[in-house]
């Protein structure tokens with residue numbers, strides 16, 4: 632059923648982006664500041680993240696998934712970029728919405744069309760390039776080390792980045808908003824999902840544990 636909705640949503644998604652999707656790329660929108668939590672509910676520590684492992688949590692709505700990644704090395708914004716770069720002790724932790732800006736494909740419990748190509752992995756849709764977030768629905772690719780910019784179409788808009796905050800004293804991670812063009816209005820129009828803003832600590836799971844199958848393309 633979920634897979635059928637995914638396909639239906641992709642077809643329906645041929646329409647133009649909604650008002651939310653046309654938001655300026657650098658614009659930040661605040662949502663409730665919430666601590667990220669481990670699966671058991673304890674606060675998530677940055678040190679618990681395995682480099683280049685894709686994690687999923689739901690934010691800013693209880694039904695909108697995000698990807699959390701520790702890219703293993705300092706991630707700095709390009710000069711003049713409104714995107715702030717990575718957080719954490721090495722400034723290596725980033726997060727993005729996992730709702731594809733092309734036609735809103737996203738991970739669910741059964742299947743994730745979106746995955747992260749870790750160093751050394753190969754994905755036929757992006758050739759020799761790795762360290763990318765790839766949506767296998769139609770082969771869009773995004774650079775998580777560059778604010779989620781598009782590196783391969785058909786997506787035209789970058790992934791909206793999650794505004795992460797890191798507490799040096801506790802090594803805790805918080806989500807506090809989004810920056811960039813999100814398309815949640817179109818997502819909610821295409822999929823029958825709960826539209827409630829997250830107010831409690833979202834649980835962070837490995838993507839491969841959350842979805843029964845993660846696409847490789």
Ligand code: FES
Pocket residue numbers: 641731732733734735736766767768769770771785786
């Ligand atoms: S939904 Fe088309 S590339 Fe992601």
